[in-house]
Amino acid sequence: MPVEGPLRRRWPRILALIAVAVLTVLAIFALWAREPVIAAIGRPDPASFDPRQVALGASLARIGNCASCHSVPGGRVYAGGTPIQTPFGTIHGSNITPDPETGIGQWSYEAFARSMREGLGRDGSHLYPAFPYDRLRHTSNADLRALYAFLMTRDAVRAEPPANSLIPPLGWRPVLAGWKLLALPRTAPQGPQPQLGALWERGRYLGEGLAHCASCHSPRGLLQQELRERAYEGGWSDGWYAPPLDATSPAVREWTAERLDAYLRTGLSTAHAAAAGPMGPVAHNLARAPEDDVRALATYYAWTMRDARAARSEPVLPDRGTVAARAHPSGAALFRGACAACHEPGAPMMVAGRPDLRLGSPLHDDNPRNAVQVILQGLEPPVEPHGPYMPAYADTLTDKQIAEVTAYMRARWGSGPDWGNLVEAVADARAENGE
Protein backbone atom coordinates (compact mmCIF):
# COMPACT_ATOMS: atom_id res chain seq x y z
CA MET A 1 0.00 0.00 0.00
CA PRO A 2 1.45 3.38 -0.93
CA VAL A 3 2.33 5.61 2.00
CA GLU A 4 -0.02 8.55 2.09
CA GLY A 5 1.04 12.14 2.09
CA PRO A 6 0.72 13.08 5.76
CA LEU A 7 2.46 9.90 6.96
CA ARG A 8 5.26 10.38 4.46
CA ARG A 9 5.76 13.86 5.84
CA ARG A 10 5.83 12.47 9.36
CA TRP A 11 8.56 9.86 8.60
CA PRO A 12 11.56 12.14 9.14
CA ARG A 13 10.10 13.09 12.49
CA ILE A 14 9.55 9.49 13.53
CA LEU A 15 13.09 8.59 12.48
CA ALA A 16 14.46 11.55 14.41
CA LEU A 17 12.54 10.47 17.49
CA ILE A 18 13.89 6.94 17.21
CA ALA A 19 17.41 8.31 16.79
CA VAL A 20 17.01 10.49 19.86
CA ALA A 21 15.68 7.56 21.87
CA VAL A 22 18.57 5.32 20.82
CA LEU A 23 21.13 8.02 21.56
CA THR A 24 19.51 8.67 24.96
CA VAL A 25 19.68 4.98 25.85
CA LEU A 26 23.31 4.84 24.71
CA ALA A 27 24.12 7.97 26.69
CA ILE A 28 22.47 6.57 29.83
CA PHE A 29 24.34 3.30 29.26
CA ALA A 30 27.63 5.14 28.78
CA LEU A 31 27.00 7.15 31.95
CA TRP A 32 26.21 3.97 33.86
CA ALA A 33 29.32 2.29 32.43
CA ARG A 34 31.57 5.18 33.33
CA GLU A 35 34.22 4.65 35.96
CA PRO A 36 36.29 7.34 37.60
CA VAL A 37 39.67 8.49 36.29
CA ILE A 38 42.54 7.99 38.71
CA ALA A 39 44.78 11.04 38.65
CA ALA A 40 47.98 10.81 36.61
CA ILE A 41 51.23 10.83 38.55
CA GLY A 42 54.77 11.56 37.44
CA ARG A 43 56.74 8.40 36.82
CA PRO A 44 57.95 7.22 40.25
CA ASP A 45 61.70 7.31 40.79
CA PRO A 46 62.94 3.74 40.23
CA ALA A 47 65.29 4.21 43.18
CA SER A 48 62.30 4.76 45.46
CA PHE A 49 61.36 1.06 45.33
CA ASP A 50 62.84 -1.49 47.71
CA PRO A 51 65.07 -3.80 45.60
CA ARG A 52 63.70 -6.83 47.47
CA GLN A 53 60.20 -5.83 46.45
CA VAL A 54 61.36 -5.42 42.84
CA ALA A 55 62.96 -8.88 42.92
CA LEU A 56 59.76 -10.39 44.30
CA GLY A 57 57.80 -8.63 41.58
CA ALA A 58 60.12 -10.07 38.92
CA SER A 59 59.40 -13.60 40.20
CA LEU A 60 55.68 -12.94 40.32
CA ALA A 61 55.67 -11.55 36.77
CA ARG A 62 57.21 -14.82 35.59
CA ILE A 63 54.61 -16.84 37.46
CA GLY A 64 51.90 -14.63 35.94
CA ASN A 65 53.39 -15.17 32.45
CA CYS A 66 52.84 -11.44 31.82
CA ALA A 67 55.48 -11.30 29.08
CA SER A 68 53.59 -13.73 26.83
CA CYS A 69 50.82 -11.25 26.05
CA HIS A 70 52.69 -8.03 26.73
CA SER A 71 55.72 -8.57 24.43
CA VAL A 72 56.20 -9.59 20.83
CA PRO A 73 58.88 -12.18 19.98
CA GLY A 74 62.11 -10.34 19.39
CA GLY A 75 60.59 -7.10 20.71
CA ARG A 76 61.19 -5.24 23.96
CA VAL A 77 59.80 -7.14 26.90
CA TYR A 78 56.53 -5.74 28.34
CA ALA A 79 56.25 -3.17 25.52
CA GLY A 80 53.05 -4.84 24.27
CA GLY A 81 51.81 -5.29 20.74
CA THR A 82 51.16 -9.04 20.83
CA PRO A 83 48.14 -9.89 18.69
CA ILE A 84 45.59 -11.99 20.56
CA GLN A 85 42.99 -13.67 18.40
CA THR A 86 39.49 -13.89 19.81
CA PRO A 87 36.25 -15.01 18.16
CA PHE A 88 35.36 -11.31 18.04
CA GLY A 89 38.51 -10.08 16.35
CA THR A 90 42.09 -9.28 17.25
CA ILE A 91 43.23 -7.25 20.22
CA HIS A 92 46.80 -6.38 21.16
CA GLY A 93 48.61 -6.68 24.46
CA SER A 94 49.22 -3.26 25.97
CA ASN A 95 52.53 -1.61 26.80
CA ILE A 96 53.10 -2.10 30.54
CA THR A 97 56.51 -0.44 30.70
CA PRO A 98 56.61 2.85 32.64
CA ASP A 99 56.53 5.05 29.53
CA PRO A 100 54.27 7.98 30.45
CA GLU A 101 52.55 8.31 27.06
CA THR A 102 52.29 4.78 25.70
CA GLY A 103 52.77 2.69 28.83
CA ILE A 104 51.76 2.88 32.50
CA GLY A 105 54.25 5.55 33.61
CA GLN A 106 51.45 7.80 34.88
CA TRP A 107 49.72 5.06 36.83
CA SER A 108 49.70 5.20 40.62
CA TYR A 109 49.70 1.95 42.57
CA GLU A 110 45.96 2.45 43.08
CA ALA A 111 45.41 2.62 39.33
CA PHE A 112 47.54 -0.51 38.80
CA ALA A 113 45.74 -2.46 41.54
CA ARG A 114 42.36 -1.40 40.17
CA SER A 115 43.32 -2.61 36.69
CA MET A 116 44.37 -6.01 38.06
CA ARG A 117 41.21 -6.37 40.17
CA GLU A 118 38.50 -4.67 38.16
CA GLY A 119 39.79 -4.58 34.59
CA LEU A 120 39.89 -0.79 34.33
CA GLY A 121 42.50 1.50 32.81
CA ARG A 122 43.77 4.51 34.74
CA ASP A 123 41.42 6.69 32.72
CA GLY A 124 38.45 4.58 33.82
CA SER A 125 38.05 2.80 30.49
CA HIS A 126 37.08 -0.87 30.61
CA LEU A 127 39.77 -3.37 29.64
CA TYR A 128 39.06 -6.37 27.44
CA PRO A 129 38.81 -9.58 29.41
CA ALA A 130 41.58 -11.20 27.35
CA PHE A 131 43.44 -9.52 30.20
CA PRO A 132 42.61 -12.17 32.81
CA TYR A 133 41.73 -9.84 35.68
CA ASP A 134 39.00 -12.30 36.67
CA ARG A 135 41.94 -14.42 37.89
CA LEU A 136 44.57 -11.78 38.65
CA ARG A 137 42.15 -10.11 41.09
CA HIS A 138 42.87 -12.88 43.61
CA THR A 139 46.44 -11.59 44.06
CA SER A 140 47.31 -10.16 47.50
CA ASN A 141 48.01 -6.47 48.05
CA ALA A 142 51.62 -7.22 48.96
CA ASP A 143 52.14 -9.15 45.72
CA LEU A 144 50.43 -6.46 43.64
CA ARG A 145 52.73 -3.88 45.24
CA ALA A 146 55.73 -6.01 44.30
CA LEU A 147 54.50 -6.38 40.70
CA TYR A 148 53.97 -2.64 40.54
CA ALA A 149 57.49 -2.02 41.87
CA PHE A 150 58.91 -4.42 39.29
CA LEU A 151 57.06 -2.89 36.33
CA MET A 152 57.77 0.70 37.33
CA THR A 153 61.51 -0.02 37.50
CA ARG A 154 61.71 -1.45 33.95
CA ASP A 155 63.05 0.62 31.06
CA ALA A 156 60.34 2.88 29.71
CA VAL A 157 59.73 1.86 26.10
CA ARG A 158 57.83 4.21 23.85
CA ALA A 159 55.63 1.87 21.81
CA GLU A 160 51.98 2.20 20.87
CA PRO A 161 50.41 -1.22 20.26
CA PRO A 162 48.59 -1.58 16.92
CA ALA A 163 44.90 -0.69 16.96
CA ASN A 164 42.51 -3.51 17.84
CA SER A 165 40.24 -4.84 15.13
CA LEU A 166 37.03 -6.05 16.73
CA ILE A 167 33.56 -6.54 15.34
CA PRO A 168 31.21 -3.62 16.12
CA PRO A 169 30.23 -2.51 18.69
CA LEU A 170 33.04 -4.11 20.72
CA GLY A 171 35.43 -1.31 19.86
CA TRP A 172 33.24 0.87 22.08
CA ARG A 173 34.61 0.04 25.51
CA PRO A 174 31.51 0.92 27.59
CA VAL A 175 30.02 -2.30 26.17
CA LEU A 176 32.49 -4.13 28.40
CA ALA A 177 30.61 -2.89 31.46
CA GLY A 178 27.71 -4.96 30.13
CA TRP A 179 30.07 -7.92 29.73
CA LYS A 180 31.15 -7.54 33.32
CA LEU A 181 27.53 -7.44 34.44
CA LEU A 182 26.50 -10.49 32.40
CA ALA A 183 29.56 -12.67 32.07
CA LEU A 184 32.27 -11.93 34.64
CA PRO A 185 32.64 -15.20 36.57
CA ARG A 186 31.24 -14.84 40.06
CA THR A 187 31.83 -18.37 41.35
CA ALA A 188 34.81 -18.23 43.68
CA PRO A 189 37.78 -20.36 42.64
CA GLN A 190 38.92 -23.31 44.76
CA GLY A 191 39.34 -22.05 48.33
CA PRO A 192 41.89 -22.95 51.03
CA GLN A 193 41.99 -26.46 52.50
CA PRO A 194 44.17 -26.06 55.61
CA GLN A 195 44.58 -29.81 56.07
CA LEU A 196 46.40 -30.04 52.71
CA GLY A 197 49.42 -28.09 53.89
CA ALA A 198 51.31 -24.91 53.17
CA LEU A 199 52.82 -25.96 49.83
CA TRP A 200 49.40 -26.90 48.48
CA GLU A 201 47.99 -23.59 49.70
CA ARG A 202 50.79 -21.65 48.03
CA GLY A 203 50.10 -23.53 44.79
CA ARG A 204 46.39 -22.88 45.09
CA TYR A 205 46.92 -19.18 45.72
CA LEU A 206 49.25 -18.76 42.75
CA GLY A 207 47.46 -21.15 40.38
CA GLU A 208 43.92 -19.91 40.97
CA GLY A 209 45.06 -16.30 40.81
CA LEU A 210 48.15 -14.76 39.30
CA ALA A 211 49.29 -17.82 37.28
CA HIS A 212 45.72 -17.98 35.85
CA CYS A 213 46.15 -21.56 34.62
CA ALA A 214 42.37 -21.92 34.39
CA SER A 215 42.20 -19.13 31.80
CA CYS A 216 43.49 -21.53 29.14
CA HIS A 217 42.64 -24.90 30.68
CA SER A 218 38.90 -24.24 31.12
CA PRO A 219 36.07 -24.08 28.60
CA ARG A 220 34.64 -20.67 27.78
CA GLY A 221 31.07 -19.56 27.24
CA LEU A 222 29.47 -17.71 24.36
CA LEU A 223 30.72 -14.39 25.72
CA GLN A 224 34.18 -15.97 26.08
CA GLN A 225 33.90 -15.93 29.86
CA GLU A 226 35.67 -18.67 31.75
CA LEU A 227 33.06 -21.23 32.81
CA ARG A 228 34.15 -21.25 36.43
CA GLU A 229 31.94 -24.17 37.45
CA ARG A 230 33.69 -26.22 34.75
CA ALA A 231 37.19 -24.98 35.60
CA TYR A 232 40.04 -27.19 34.33
CA GLU A 233 37.88 -29.30 32.02
CA GLY A 234 40.12 -28.25 29.13
CA GLY A 235 40.07 -25.17 26.91
CA TRP A 236 41.73 -23.43 24.00
CA SER A 237 44.66 -21.08 23.65
CA ASP A 238 46.09 -19.58 20.50
CA GLY A 239 44.80 -22.42 18.32
CA TRP A 240 46.06 -25.14 20.68
CA TYR A 241 44.04 -27.36 22.99
CA ALA A 242 44.83 -26.81 26.66
CA PRO A 243 44.06 -30.26 28.07
CA PRO A 244 42.05 -30.82 31.25
CA LEU A 245 43.79 -30.42 34.60
CA ASP A 246 41.14 -32.29 36.55
CA ALA A 247 39.85 -35.84 36.82
CA THR A 248 39.22 -35.86 33.06
CA SER A 249 42.95 -35.44 32.27
CA PRO A 250 43.71 -37.58 29.21
CA ALA A 251 47.28 -38.26 30.41
CA VAL A 252 48.26 -41.93 30.33
CA ARG A 253 50.92 -41.46 32.99
CA GLU A 254 50.13 -40.02 36.39
CA TRP A 255 50.96 -36.36 36.82
CA THR A 256 52.73 -36.68 40.14
CA ALA A 257 53.97 -33.48 41.77
CA GLU A 258 57.54 -34.52 40.90
CA ARG A 259 56.78 -35.02 37.20
CA LEU A 260 54.76 -31.84 36.96
CA ASP A 261 57.50 -29.90 38.71
CA ALA A 262 60.05 -31.17 36.17
CA TYR A 263 57.67 -30.36 33.30
CA LEU A 264 57.05 -26.81 34.50
CA ARG A 265 60.70 -26.08 35.25
CA THR A 266 62.38 -27.76 32.27
CA GLY A 267 59.59 -27.86 29.67
CA LEU A 268 59.82 -31.65 29.54
CA SER A 269 58.34 -34.52 31.52
CA THR A 270 60.09 -37.71 30.43
CA ALA A 271 56.94 -39.61 31.42
CA HIS A 272 54.76 -37.38 29.21
CA ALA A 273 56.01 -34.91 26.59
CA ALA A 274 57.52 -31.49 26.00
CA ALA A 275 55.68 -28.22 26.57
CA ALA A 276 54.43 -27.13 23.13
CA GLY A 277 52.54 -24.18 21.72
CA PRO A 278 51.56 -21.51 24.25
CA MET A 279 52.71 -23.76 27.11
CA GLY A 280 56.32 -23.31 25.95
CA PRO A 281 56.59 -19.70 27.15
CA VAL A 282 54.86 -20.67 30.41
CA ALA A 283 57.59 -23.23 31.10
CA HIS A 284 60.23 -20.74 29.95
CA ASN A 285 59.03 -18.27 32.57
CA LEU A 286 58.48 -20.81 35.34
CA ALA A 287 62.02 -22.11 34.81
CA ARG A 288 63.13 -18.66 35.91
CA ALA A 289 60.71 -18.38 38.86
CA PRO A 290 61.47 -19.46 42.45
CA GLU A 291 61.74 -23.24 42.69
CA ASP A 292 59.49 -23.36 45.75
CA ASP A 293 56.69 -21.59 43.93
CA VAL A 294 56.87 -23.95 40.95
CA ARG A 295 56.94 -26.89 43.32
CA ALA A 296 53.84 -25.42 44.97
CA LEU A 297 52.04 -25.14 41.62
CA ALA A 298 53.03 -28.72 40.80
CA THR A 299 51.73 -29.90 44.18
CA TYR A 300 48.43 -28.14 43.67
CA TYR A 301 47.79 -29.33 40.11
CA ALA A 302 48.86 -32.88 40.92
CA TRP A 303 46.04 -32.62 43.48
CA THR A 304 43.49 -31.28 40.95
CA MET A 305 44.34 -34.30 38.74
CA ARG A 306 44.37 -36.79 41.66
CA ASP A 307 41.29 -38.63 40.37
CA ALA A 308 42.44 -38.81 36.73
CA ARG A 309 42.54 -42.28 35.16
CA ALA A 310 46.35 -42.44 35.15
CA ALA A 311 46.41 -41.59 38.86
CA ARG A 312 44.35 -44.70 39.54
CA SER A 313 46.40 -47.01 37.33
CA GLU A 314 48.79 -46.34 34.50
CA PRO A 315 47.65 -48.32 31.46
CA VAL A 316 49.86 -50.62 29.42
CA LEU A 317 50.53 -48.75 26.17
CA PRO A 318 50.18 -50.94 23.11
CA ASP A 319 52.07 -50.50 19.84
CA ARG A 320 49.59 -51.51 17.12
CA GLY A 321 52.10 -50.97 14.31
CA THR A 322 50.89 -53.67 11.94
CA VAL A 323 47.19 -52.91 12.35
CA ALA A 324 47.78 -49.18 11.95
CA ALA A 325 49.93 -49.65 8.82
CA ARG A 326 47.25 -51.84 7.27
CA ALA A 327 44.55 -49.27 8.02
CA HIS A 328 46.60 -46.25 6.96
CA PRO A 329 49.29 -47.39 4.49
CA SER A 330 50.13 -43.94 3.15
CA GLY A 331 50.21 -42.53 6.68
CA ALA A 332 52.61 -45.32 7.62
CA ALA A 333 54.91 -44.53 4.67
CA LEU A 334 54.89 -40.82 5.49
CA PHE A 335 55.65 -41.62 9.11
CA ARG A 336 58.61 -43.80 8.14
CA GLY A 337 60.05 -41.09 5.91
CA ALA A 338 59.23 -37.97 7.92
CA CYS A 339 58.95 -38.98 11.58
CA ALA A 340 60.60 -42.33 12.25
CA ALA A 341 64.20 -41.05 12.32
CA CYS A 342 63.32 -39.49 15.67
CA HIS A 343 60.11 -41.13 16.87
CA GLU A 344 60.35 -44.82 15.99
CA PRO A 345 61.12 -46.87 19.10
CA GLY A 346 64.88 -47.37 19.09
CA ALA A 347 65.64 -44.17 17.17
CA PRO A 348 68.60 -42.20 18.59
CA MET A 349 66.33 -39.55 20.09
CA MET A 350 64.37 -42.19 21.96
CA VAL A 351 67.55 -43.86 23.16
CA ALA A 352 68.69 -40.46 24.43
CA GLY A 353 65.63 -40.36 26.69
CA ARG A 354 63.06 -38.26 24.87
CA PRO A 355 59.56 -39.51 25.61
CA ASP A 356 57.79 -41.96 23.37
CA LEU A 357 54.99 -40.46 21.25
CA ARG A 358 52.39 -42.58 23.02
CA LEU A 359 53.23 -40.94 26.36
CA GLY A 360 52.11 -37.44 25.41
CA SER A 361 48.45 -36.51 25.62
CA PRO A 362 47.96 -35.38 21.98
CA LEU A 363 47.27 -38.93 20.76
CA HIS A 364 44.87 -39.51 23.66
CA ASP A 365 42.92 -36.23 23.50
CA ASP A 366 39.31 -36.30 22.34
CA ASN A 367 40.28 -33.93 19.50
CA PRO A 368 43.22 -34.03 17.08
CA ARG A 369 44.21 -30.37 17.39
CA ASN A 370 47.46 -30.70 19.32
CA ALA A 371 48.70 -33.66 17.26
CA VAL A 372 48.05 -31.58 14.14
CA GLN A 373 49.55 -28.41 15.60
CA VAL A 374 52.81 -30.08 16.63
CA ILE A 375 53.19 -31.43 13.09
CA LEU A 376 52.35 -28.06 11.52
CA GLN A 377 54.36 -25.83 13.81
CA GLY A 378 56.98 -28.15 15.27
CA LEU A 379 58.42 -27.39 18.64
CA GLU A 380 60.83 -24.72 19.78
CA PRO A 381 62.98 -25.58 22.79
CA PRO A 382 60.72 -24.18 25.50
CA VAL A 383 63.25 -23.40 28.21
CA GLU A 384 66.87 -23.71 27.07
CA PRO A 385 68.34 -23.90 23.55
CA HIS A 386 69.41 -27.52 24.11
CA GLY A 387 65.85 -28.54 24.94
CA PRO A 388 63.43 -30.52 22.82
CA TYR A 389 63.14 -29.34 19.22
CA MET A 390 61.05 -30.48 16.30
CA PRO A 391 61.01 -29.01 12.79
CA ALA A 392 57.73 -27.63 11.44
CA TYR A 393 56.02 -29.55 8.65
CA ALA A 394 53.49 -26.90 7.61
CA ASP A 395 55.33 -26.28 4.32
CA THR A 396 56.48 -29.85 3.74
CA LEU A 397 53.30 -31.87 4.09
CA THR A 398 49.87 -31.17 2.62
CA ASP A 399 46.65 -31.22 4.65
CA LYS A 400 45.87 -34.67 3.33
CA GLN A 401 49.33 -35.99 4.19
CA ILE A 402 49.21 -34.57 7.72
CA ALA A 403 45.74 -36.10 8.08
CA GLU A 404 47.08 -39.50 6.97
CA VAL A 405 50.07 -39.49 9.27
CA THR A 406 47.93 -38.29 12.20
CA ALA A 407 45.38 -41.05 11.61
CA TYR A 408 48.21 -43.58 11.49
CA MET A 409 49.70 -42.38 14.78
CA ARG A 410 46.31 -42.34 16.50
CA ALA A 411 45.65 -45.88 15.31
CA ARG A 412 49.11 -47.07 16.28
CA TRP A 413 49.56 -45.48 19.70
CA GLY A 414 46.51 -43.45 20.64
CA SER A 415 43.43 -44.18 22.66
CA GLY A 416 39.83 -43.21 22.10
CA PRO A 417 37.66 -43.28 19.01
CA ASP A 418 38.62 -42.34 15.47
CA TRP A 419 39.04 -38.59 15.02
CA GLY A 420 36.84 -38.36 11.93
CA ASN A 421 37.60 -35.85 9.18
CA LEU A 422 41.24 -35.03 9.77
CA VAL A 423 41.76 -33.17 6.49
CA GLU A 424 39.25 -30.63 7.72
CA ALA A 425 40.94 -30.58 11.13
CA VAL A 426 44.28 -29.71 9.50
CA ALA A 427 42.68 -26.99 7.36
CA ASP A 428 40.99 -25.53 10.47
CA ALA A 429 44.27 -25.48 12.38
CA ARG A 430 46.05 -23.79 9.48
CA ALA A 431 43.30 -21.17 9.32
CA GLU A 432 43.65 -20.49 13.04
CA ASN A 433 47.41 -20.19 12.62
CA GLY A 434 46.80 -17.46 10.07
CA GLU A 435 48.39 -19.40 7.18
Added chain:
Amino acid sequence: MIELTINGTRHRIDGDPAEPLLYVLRDDLGLYAAKFGCGLGQCGSCTVLVDGKPAQSCITPIAALEDRVVMTIEGLGSARTPGPVQQAFIDEQAAQCGYCIPGMIARAEALLRADPRPSEAAMRDAMRPSLCRCGTHMRILRAVRRAAVAMGGGIVDPAEPVS
Protein backbone atom coordinates in the same frame (compact mmCIF):
# COMPACT_ATOMS: atom_id res chain seq x y z
CA MET B 1 56.28 -45.74 -8.78
CA ILE B 2 56.34 -42.07 -7.84
CA GLU B 3 56.68 -39.18 -10.28
CA LEU B 4 58.75 -36.28 -9.07
CA THR B 5 59.30 -32.91 -10.71
CA ILE B 6 62.78 -31.72 -9.83
CA ASN B 7 64.32 -28.59 -11.32
CA GLY B 8 61.72 -28.71 -14.08
CA THR B 9 62.40 -32.31 -15.10
CA ARG B 10 60.05 -35.19 -14.39
CA HIS B 11 61.58 -38.30 -12.89
CA ARG B 12 59.94 -41.66 -12.26
CA ILE B 13 61.25 -43.18 -9.09
CA ASP B 14 60.83 -46.86 -8.38
CA GLY B 15 61.29 -47.49 -4.74
CA ASP B 16 60.09 -47.21 -1.22
CA PRO B 17 57.62 -44.29 -0.92
CA ALA B 18 59.03 -43.62 2.55
CA GLU B 19 62.51 -42.93 1.15
CA PRO B 20 63.62 -39.41 2.01
CA LEU B 21 63.96 -37.07 -0.95
CA LEU B 22 67.59 -36.38 -0.02
CA TYR B 23 68.64 -39.97 -0.75
CA VAL B 24 66.86 -39.92 -4.10
CA LEU B 25 68.54 -36.64 -5.04
CA ARG B 26 72.03 -37.79 -4.15
CA ASP B 27 71.94 -41.53 -4.81
CA ASP B 28 69.61 -41.79 -7.81
CA LEU B 29 69.71 -38.43 -9.57
CA GLY B 30 73.27 -37.27 -8.95
CA LEU B 31 72.17 -33.95 -7.50
CA TYR B 32 74.78 -33.46 -4.79
CA ALA B 33 74.08 -29.90 -3.61
CA ALA B 34 71.77 -30.81 -0.74
CA LYS B 35 73.85 -32.38 2.02
CA PHE B 36 73.22 -34.99 4.67
CA GLY B 37 73.90 -33.35 8.01
CA CYS B 38 71.94 -34.79 10.89
CA GLY B 39 69.25 -36.81 9.15
CA LEU B 40 66.78 -35.54 11.74
CA GLY B 41 65.60 -32.22 10.32
CA GLN B 42 67.60 -30.30 12.90
CA CYS B 43 70.47 -28.70 10.95
CA GLY B 44 69.08 -27.54 7.60
CA SER B 45 71.98 -28.62 5.36
CA CYS B 46 69.59 -30.74 3.24
CA THR B 47 67.14 -27.88 2.64
CA VAL B 48 65.56 -27.68 -0.83
CA LEU B 49 62.49 -25.87 -2.14
CA VAL B 50 59.14 -27.64 -2.32
CA ASP B 51 56.49 -25.52 -4.00
CA GLY B 52 58.81 -22.58 -3.40
CA LYS B 53 59.08 -23.11 0.34
CA PRO B 54 62.03 -24.50 2.29
CA ALA B 55 61.80 -28.19 3.12
CA GLN B 56 64.38 -30.38 4.82
CA SER B 57 64.80 -33.17 2.31
CA CYS B 58 66.17 -35.68 4.85
CA ILE B 59 62.77 -35.83 6.54
CA THR B 60 60.61 -35.38 3.45
CA PRO B 61 59.54 -38.76 2.08
CA ILE B 62 59.07 -38.91 -1.69
CA ALA B 63 55.51 -40.11 -1.01
CA ALA B 64 54.79 -36.52 0.05
CA LEU B 65 55.98 -35.03 -3.23
CA GLU B 66 53.71 -36.21 -6.00
CA ASP B 67 52.16 -33.26 -7.86
CA ARG B 68 54.57 -30.87 -6.17
CA VAL B 69 57.47 -28.88 -7.53
CA VAL B 70 60.91 -29.57 -6.09
CA MET B 71 63.85 -27.29 -6.73
CA THR B 72 67.39 -27.85 -5.54
CA ILE B 73 69.99 -25.15 -5.87
CA GLU B 74 71.24 -26.82 -9.05
CA GLY B 75 68.01 -25.43 -10.45
CA LEU B 76 68.88 -21.87 -9.47
CA GLY B 77 72.01 -21.57 -11.63
CA SER B 78 75.33 -23.22 -12.37
CA ALA B 79 78.97 -22.52 -11.54
CA ARG B 80 79.26 -20.76 -14.91
CA THR B 81 75.98 -18.83 -14.63
CA PRO B 82 75.07 -18.55 -10.96
CA GLY B 83 71.63 -17.29 -9.98
CA PRO B 84 71.38 -13.99 -8.08
CA VAL B 85 71.34 -15.60 -4.64
CA GLN B 86 74.26 -17.85 -5.52
CA GLN B 87 76.15 -14.86 -6.95
CA ALA B 88 75.55 -12.90 -3.73
CA PHE B 89 76.95 -15.79 -1.67
CA ILE B 90 80.01 -15.87 -3.92
CA ASP B 91 80.46 -12.10 -3.78
CA GLU B 92 80.29 -12.06 0.00
CA GLN B 93 82.44 -15.23 0.21
CA ALA B 94 79.81 -16.49 2.63
CA ALA B 95 81.11 -20.06 2.77
CA GLN B 96 83.81 -21.39 5.06
CA CYS B 97 83.57 -25.17 4.81
CA GLY B 98 80.49 -24.72 2.62
CA TYR B 99 78.54 -27.70 3.90
CA CYS B 100 75.51 -25.72 5.06
CA ILE B 101 75.54 -23.26 2.17
CA PRO B 102 73.21 -25.06 -0.30
CA GLY B 103 70.59 -25.14 2.45
CA MET B 104 71.26 -21.51 3.27
CA ILE B 105 70.86 -20.53 -0.38
CA ALA B 106 67.62 -22.50 -0.66
CA ARG B 107 66.28 -20.76 2.42
CA ALA B 108 67.32 -17.31 1.20
CA GLU B 109 65.73 -18.03 -2.19
CA ALA B 110 62.45 -19.04 -0.54
CA LEU B 111 62.49 -15.93 1.63
CA LEU B 112 63.14 -13.52 -1.22
CA ARG B 113 60.47 -15.10 -3.40
CA ALA B 114 57.88 -14.63 -0.65
CA ASP B 115 59.18 -11.30 0.64
CA PRO B 116 61.39 -9.43 -1.87
CA ARG B 117 62.02 -6.64 0.63
CA PRO B 118 62.51 -8.40 3.97
CA SER B 119 63.13 -6.72 7.28
CA GLU B 120 66.26 -7.68 9.18
CA ALA B 121 64.08 -9.59 11.66
CA ALA B 122 62.29 -11.48 8.87
CA MET B 123 65.64 -12.34 7.31
CA ARG B 124 67.10 -13.69 10.54
CA ASP B 125 63.90 -15.55 11.31
CA ALA B 126 63.88 -17.19 7.87
CA MET B 127 67.54 -18.25 8.08
CA ARG B 128 67.40 -19.38 11.70
CA PRO B 129 66.53 -23.09 11.14
CA SER B 130 69.78 -23.60 9.17
CA LEU B 131 72.88 -24.03 11.29
CA CYS B 132 76.44 -23.06 10.30
CA ARG B 133 79.11 -24.60 12.47
CA CYS B 134 81.91 -22.46 11.00
CA GLY B 135 80.33 -19.24 12.18
CA THR B 136 79.95 -17.40 8.88
CA HIS B 137 76.53 -16.08 9.86
CA MET B 138 77.46 -12.43 9.38
CA ARG B 139 78.64 -13.12 5.85
CA ILE B 140 75.58 -15.24 5.14
CA LEU B 141 73.30 -12.41 6.28
CA ARG B 142 75.28 -9.94 4.16
CA ALA B 143 74.81 -12.26 1.18
CA VAL B 144 71.05 -12.39 1.76
CA ARG B 145 70.91 -8.59 1.92
CA ARG B 146 73.00 -8.34 -1.23
CA ALA B 147 70.75 -10.82 -3.02
CA ALA B 148 67.64 -8.86 -1.95
CA VAL B 149 69.10 -5.72 -3.51
CA ALA B 150 70.36 -7.54 -6.62
CA MET B 151 66.94 -9.08 -7.22
CA GLY B 152 65.32 -5.67 -7.23
CA GLY B 153 63.56 -5.83 -3.89
CA GLY B 154 65.80 -4.37 -1.22
CA ILE B 155 65.98 -4.38 2.52
CA VAL B 156 63.89 -2.52 5.03
CA ASP B 157 66.34 -1.67 7.77
CA PRO B 158 69.92 -2.22 6.62
CA ALA B 159 72.04 -3.34 9.55
CA GLU B 160 75.08 -2.65 7.38
CA PRO B 161 75.24 -0.88 4.05
CA VAL B 162 75.28 -3.16 1.01
CA SER B 163 78.38 -2.26 -0.98
